[in-house]
Amino acid sequence: MDAAVALLDERGERGLTFRLLAKQLNTGPGALYWHVTNKDELVTLAADQVLGRAFAAAPRLEKGAIAGLRALAIAVFDVLDRHPWAASHVTAPATLPNALRLLDRIGTLVARTGLPAERQFAVTTAISYYITGVSAQIIAPRITVGATTSRDAYLTQTAERWEKLDPADYPFLTRTTTDLRDHDDRDQYTTGLDLLLDGLNTATDPRPPA
Amino acid sequence: MDAAVALLDERGERGLTFRLLAKQLNTGPGALYWHVTNKDELVTLAADQVLGRAFAAAPRLEKGAIAGLRALAIAVFDVLDRHPWAASHVTAPATLPNALRLLDRIGTLVARTGLPAERQFAVTTAISYYITGVSAQIIAPRITVGATTSRDAYLTQTAERWEKLDPADYPFLTRTTTDLRDHDDRDQYTTGLDLLLDGLNTATDPRPPA
DNA sequence: ACCTGAACACCGTTCAAGT
DNA sequence: ACCTGAACACCGTTCAAGT
Numbered sequence: 001m002d003a004a005v006a007l008l009d010e011r012g013e014r015g016l017t018f019r020l021l022a023k024q025l026n027t028g029p030g031a032l033y034w035h036v037t038n039k040d041e042l043v044t045l046a047a048d049q050v051l052g053r054a055f056a057a058a059p060r061l062e063k064g065a066i067a068g069l070r071a072l073a074i075a076v077f078d079v080l081d082r083h084p085w086a087a088s089h090v091t092a093p094a095t096l097p098n099a100l101r102l103l104d105r106i107g108t109l110v111a112r113t114g115l116p117a118e119r120q121f122a123v124t125t126a127i128s129y130y131i132t133g134v135s136a137q138i139i140a141p142r143i144t145v146g147a148t149t150s151r152d153a154y155l156t157q158t159a160e161r162w163e164k165l166d167p168a169d170y171p172f173l174t175r176t177t178t179d180l181r182d183h184d185d186r187d188q189y190t191t192g193l194d195l196l197l198d199g200l201n202t203a204t205d206p207r208p209p210a
Numbered sequence: 211m212d213a214a215v216a217l218l219d220e221r222g223e224r225g226l227t228f229r230l231l232a233k234q235l236n237t238g239p240g241a242l243y244w245h246v247t248n249k250d251e252l253v254t255l256a257a258d259q260v261l262g263r264a265f266a267a268a269p270r271l272e273k274g275a276i277a278g279l280r281a282l283a284i285a286v287f288d289v290l291d292r293h294p295w296a297a298s299h300v301t302a303p304a305t306l307p308n309a310l311r312l313l314d315r316i317g318t319l320v321a322r323t324g325l326p327a328e329r330q331f332a333v334t335t336a337i338s339y340y341i342t343g344v345s346a347q348i349i350a351p352r353i354t355v356g357a358t359t360s361r362d363a364y365l366t367q368t369a370e371r372w373e374k375l376d377p378a379d380y381p382f383l384t385r386t387t388t389d390l391r392d393h394d395d396r397d398q399y400t401t402g403l404d405l406l407l408d409g410l411n412t413a414t415d416p417r418p419p420a
Numbered sequence: 421a422c423c424t425g426a427a428c429a430c431c432g433t434t435c436a437a438g439t
Numbered sequence: 440a441c442c443t444g445a446a447c448a449c450c451g452t453t454c455a456a457g458t
Contacts, residue, residue, distance in 0.1 A: 019431080028442070029433085095368060107382030120389075122389075127402070129347045132347055133344040133346060136347075158304075172313075172330075173317065189336075196402060198413070229449090240426095249450095
């Protein structure tokens with residue numbers, strides 16, 4: 001598994017080959033099929049192992065439940081950021097060990113907010129989906145883009161394309177090109193996360209709405 | 211492009227082959243490379259075309275900005291729900307025509323909430339990431355799972371696995387198996403969406419926090 | 421400008437045979 | 440129980456040649 005992760009880090013998903021991995025482990029390609037059903041399973045298992053490293057970064061006890069959720073979410077993002085190939089393979093209806101651990105931790109923290117029991121499952125999965133789904137959206141494109149052009153060059157290039165659009169058709173984008181050029185990916189992740197957690201905070205807030 | 215979408219709907223991403231698509235169009239596989247750089251681009255273009263169909267479903271004018279965002283988000287989910295292969299290919303740093311249109315519509319609606327201009331870009335992309343990322347998380351697994359087992363069988367099976375976990379290690383999951391079995395995918399999507407939009411509502415609310 | 425189709429390089433996967 | 444490695448079936452992609 002470690003060898004698979006190393007190969008994926010170096011050469012990406014397409015670069016991981018049964019022949020190559022087998023050679024690295026000093027066996028034949030057929031041997032791997034004794035341990036794994038197919039390549040999909042191999043990559044999925046490797047991604048789950050990478051996910052597991054997030055728990056080392058996220059402290060087990062936090063002051064508040066919301067702060068704990070935030071720390072956990074950021075730990076997952078950072079780990080996937082270092083292994084872009086894994087981002088699109090960490091999926092939610094958790095079956096794999098570390099995906100299960102993640103879901104349970106989120107659920108435990110959500111329960112601690114005092115949210116009514118009947119809403120806890122839906123909110124827990126929603127947060128879990130946000131963490132893995134939005135991380136994947138932000139990180140996965142780097143596989144395609146990062147290979148050819150630098151991030152800066154890419155942003156400048158798309159900003160120029162946005163400027164050339166017709167303001168009548170794209171009123172928002174044409175006036176937002178500087179924000180695009182200067183934005184930070186991690187901020188985008190935390191912006192949505194905080195919006196979501198604010199919503200959760202309001203939902204658990206005993207103060208009645210206006 | 212229509213032929214490609216049809217093939218993807220029928221046989222999935224792996225089932226779409228240059229030879230097969232070429233035969234369907236009465237040419238050779240090499241001919242396709244005149245129109246498209248490689249398979250990745252072909253699938254990405256097909257996914258963007260599918261995304262475009264969401265605009266037909268989402269009414270252009272809504273009462274409120276938040277309601278408009280909600281309607282748009284649900285329209286995208288529903289379209290991807292009908293074309294699961296496309297879900298993981300609709301990515302955000304928008305270059306393709308319909309992805310651009312989506313981002314602009316979100317931005318225009320966000321601007322209408324009265325959110326300060328300097329926060330509009332971050333919030334717009336956050337919502338865009340939620341829509342495409344979380345949809346992908348919920349819908350994409352069906353490709354792998356749906357092929358072999360029914361949704362009900364799959365849920366019952368994972369619920370049983372959760373029940374067998376050690377409650378000391380997984381306190382939340384072990385007491386949440388019935389929610390798993392009875393949940394609705396679309397509800398999970400809207401739960402997080404509403405949380406996020408509630409957070410946005412609070413952020414634009416003139417009433418000061420307690 | 422666009423199509424043809426044979427050919428190349430390479431893969432995932434299988435399986436009879438081994439230890 | 441686990442490994443070996445040749446072989447199968449099939450791809451994406453290229454390219455010289457055509458129209």
